[in-house]
Amino acid sequence: MRLRIGPAIFDLRSPFRRSVGHLAELYRDYPQGMDGEVYDFAVRARPISPLRRWVRPTIVFDADFMVEDIVPVEARLGLLGFEMAINMQMALGYRREIVFHAASAAKDDRAILIVGDSGAGKSTLSALLSYQAGWRHMGDELALLTFGPEAVLRPYPRPIGLKNESIAVMRALAPADRFGPLLTETVKGTVQHLLPPQSAISTMDEPARPALIVSPRFRASVAPEQRRMTQSEAYLRLSVASTNQLTLGEAGFETLVDLVRNVPAYDIVYGSSEDALSLVDDLWREAR
Amino acid sequence: MSEQALHAGISAYSLDPDIRIERLEDLSLAFHRQSGETHVLAADTEIILSTLGDTPLSAQDIAARLVAEHGALESEDGDPLTLIEARLQELHRLGIALRRPSA
Numbered sequence: 001m002r003l004r005i006g007p008a009i010f011d012l013r014s015p016f017r018r019s020v021g022h023l024a025e026l027y028r029d030y031p032q033g034m035d036g037e038v039y040d041f042a043v044r045a046r047p048i049s050p051l052r053r054w055v056r057p058t059i060v061f062d063a064d065f066m067v068e069d070i071v072p073v074e075a076r077l078g079l080l081g082f083e084m085a086i087n088m089q090m091a092l093g094y095r096r097e098i099v100f101h102a103a104s105a106a107k108d109d110r111a112i113l114i115v116g117d118s119g120a121g122k123s124t125l126s127a128l129l130s131y132q133a134g135w136r137h138m139g140d141e142l143a144l145l146t147f148g149p150e151a152v153l154r155p156y157p158r159p160i161g162l163k164n165e166s167i168a169v170m171r172a173l174a175p176a177d178r179f180g181p182l183l184t185e186t187v188k189g190t191v192q193h194l195l196p197p198q199s200a201i202s203t204m205d206e207p208a209r210p211a212l213i214v215s216p217r218f219r220a221s222v223a224p225e226q227r228r229m230t231q232s233e234a235y236l237r238l239s240v241a242s243t244n245q246l247t248l249g250e251a252g253f254e255t256l257v258d259l260v261r262n263v264p265a266y267d268i269v270y271g272s273s274e275d276a277l278s279l280v281d282d283l284w285r286e287a288r
Numbered sequence: 289m290s291e292q293a294l295h296a297g298i299s300a301y302s303l304d305p306d307i308r309i310e311r312l313e314d315l316s317l318a319f320h321r322q323s324g325e326t327h328v329l330a331a332d333t334e335i336i337l338s339t340l341g342d343t344p345l346s347a348q349d350i351a352a353r354l355v356a357e358h359g360a361l362e363s364e365d366g367d368p369l370t371l372i373e374a375r376l377q378e379l380h381r382l383g384i385a386l387r388r389p390s391a
Contacts, residue, residue: 230314231312232315232317233314249324257310257312257317
């Protein structure tokens with residue numbers, strides 16, 4: 001299948017019917033069938049050996065950009081392998097904008113950029129913002145920032161990769177038909193994908209100006225806290241969070257310097273969804 | 289570079305034209321166009337860097353400029369000249385400052 005996510009067109013192929021079924025379900029709202037158009041990235045699944053298509057079926061992936069630890073996967077986890085491979089193509093292969101390992105969401109024409117390591121709570125916070133607080137979901141894993149002094153964030157709204165405890169939290173908030181299959185015993189524990197609201201996909205060509213940067217950390221039952229980062233801290237944090245900035249030369253440097261000069265950045269710590277949303281709400285009201 | 293320094297065989301440093309310095313509110317960043325590397329500069333280094341330009345300067349020249357700009361250099365621990373020279377050598381190693389071979 002061929003589909004477009006934000007600005008990038010992916011060509012995905014698999015001989016495993018279950019993976020194809022999962023992909024079709026998860027990407028049902030995305031533009032598809034762009035035969036004849038040039039695609040950006042190809043991801044191909046194949047059995048690790050001919051017989052392993054049927055016996056203890058195991059999938060390996062072929063794509064332009066891969067790292068060893070995401071392959072191979074058991075056939076039942078084919079969807080997860082595809083999701084990781086798709087991310088990897090964007091993170092390492094995309095050059096038209098600065099790519100950050102970050103979530104983003106918008107209100108009107110302004111956006112929040114949520115940076116943090118894996119497991120810090122980006123996906124959960126971005127799911128809460130879109131399904132509980134009325135933000136426009138722009139992506140939970142990778143954020144794309146255009147170059148120049150008037151840089152804007154471009155949506156790259158992927159299915160949100162919920163893990164472990166956050167699955168139950170979001171099941172109470174989002175319609176059941178927006179969830180993908182429950183994937184148990186993966187390298188990340190239990191994983192379930194949550195489709196962003198339909199409106200986030202239909203507006204995925206509408207960029208937003210970054211107005212606030214937060215680096216979240218969830219710690220069970222702690223009191224909410226916020227701390228403003230200095231500009232150089234924010235620069236370093238974003239530079240580390242970017243998967244391609246170093247390859248983009250002076251244009252990447254200049255854009256990132258402008259970003260930290262113009263957009264306030266905060267560390268936030270919270271122990272509950274309510275605290276997370278109220279912290280973001282407070283900071284958003286101060287941001288311009 | 290001062291005549292005195294030239295004759296004494298002291299190294300002189302100038303800013304690599306491929307370096308772009310951006311001052312943030314707390315620290316400064318130095319971007320090296322050729323390598324694409326970015327360096328975060330500590331406060332000391334930045335003070336020294338602010339005096340560097342196209343003309344090669346020795347540690348003594350830089351000390352003289354700093355005195356002219358900020359008054360006498362206080363040296364409670366150690367010799368400011370040694371400290372300046374050490375920072376200049378670091379900047380040279382990082383590819384931020386060019387070193388003119390001593391005469």
